[in-house]
Amino acid sequence: MSNVLDIMGPQIQLVTDSSVNKDYSLMKAVVPPGVVVPVHSHADPETFVILQGELECFTEDKWVTVKAGDSVDIPGNVKHAWRNSSNETVSLLVASTVKMGKFFNEIGRPVETVPPGPPAPEVVGNFVQVAIAYGYWLGTPADNAAIGITLG
Numbered sequence: 001m002s003n004v005l006d007i008m009g010p011q012i013q014l015v016t017d018s019s020v021n022k023d024y025s026l027m028k029a030v031v032p033p034g035v036v037v038p039v040h041s042h043a044d045p046e047t048f049v050i051l052q053g054e055l056e057c058f059t060e061d062k063w064v065t066v067k068a069g070d071s072v073d074i075p076g077n078v079k080h081a082w083r084n085s086s087n088e089t090v091s092l093l094v095a096s097t098v099k100m101g102k103f104f105n106e107i108g109r110p111v112e113t114v115p116p117g118p119p120a121p122e123v124v125g126n127f128v129q130v131a132i133a134y135g136y137w138l139g140t141p142a143d144n145a146a147i148g149i150t151l152g
Contacts (some may be wrong), residue, residue, distance in 0.1 A: 003107070003110050003140075004109060004110070004112075005104060005108025005109060005110060005134070006109050006110070006111045006112065006114040007104055007107065007108050008037070008048045008119045008123065008124070008127060009031070009032065009035035009037070009112055010029055010030070010031045010035060010037060010082075011029065011030045011031075011032075011140070012027050012028070012029050012094070012104050012108060013028045013029075014026075014027050014101050014104065014105065014123065014151070015027060015028055015069050016050070016101065018098045018101050018102060018105075019116070021077055021097055021098070022098055023098070024095055024096065024097065024098065025096050025097060025098050025100055025101030025102075026093065026094070027093070027094040027095075027096070027097070027101065027104070028092075028093060028094075029091070029092050029093070029094050029139070030089050030090065030091050030092075031053075031075070031082065031089060031090040031092070032084065032089050033082045033084055033086060033087050033089065034084060034085075034105060035082075035083070035084050036081070036083040036084075036149055037081055037082040037083070038046040038081055038138070038144050038149055038151060039058065039079050039080065039081040039139035039143050039144050039147055039149065040079070040080070040081070040131075040136060040137060040138050040139060041077055041078055041079045041080065041136070041137045042076065042100070042134070042135070042136040043076040043077055043135065044076055044096050044097040044099055044100045045074060045075050045076045045095060045096065045097070046073075046074045046095070046100070047071060047072070047073050047074075047094070047096070048066075048068075048071060048072045048074070048092050048093070048094055049071045049092055049093040049094075049095075050066050050067060050068050050069065050070050050071070050072075050090065050091075050092050051068060051090075051091045051092055051093065052089075052090065052091040052122050053067075053068065053084070053088045053089060053090030053091065054064050054066065054067045054068070054086055054090065055082055055083070055092075056082070056084075056085055057072050057082055058079075058080055058081040058082070058083075058147050059072070059074060059077045059078060059079075059080045059081065060078065060079075063148070065078060070119045079137075079139070080145070081139075081147060081149060083149065099134070099136060103130065103131075103134050103136075106130055107126065107130050107131075109123070122145050
């Protein structure tokens with residue numbers, strides 16, 4: 001199994017080996033308390049299975065709370081966001097495309113190398129640049145504010 005990667009807050013560990021498995025990517029993830037994943041979309045469908053804790057998920061046009069045992073299917077090209085408003089770290093499984101796994105591998109940083117605090121501007125810039133190169137849509141600060149997420 002691969003190293004645990006920090007994806008600007010959430011931590012991902014790729015379970016499947018993309019050099020062998022060309023059909024899908026299975027990942028273990030943890031979302032620490034207070035972590036927010038801003039609104040975004042991509043053509044890659046994703047399935048999330050909550051193993052422990054509770055997250056708020058924005059999809060379509062509303063926030064829903066998902067708890068241990070729940071799953072969420074996000075079709076491709078659907079705007080979605082996540083936030084952990086609890087005091088507990090949430091653990092989950094994520095199934096998506098090999099492309100998504102490669103994206104996380106490209107932008108992720110080994111957790112042991114990540115300093116505390118918000119990501120540096122160059123880390124955010126690299127994330128945005130790589131996401132755009134992959135064809136992913138990232139919400140603006142106004143898009144996020146419209147659904148209750150404050151950036152920065």
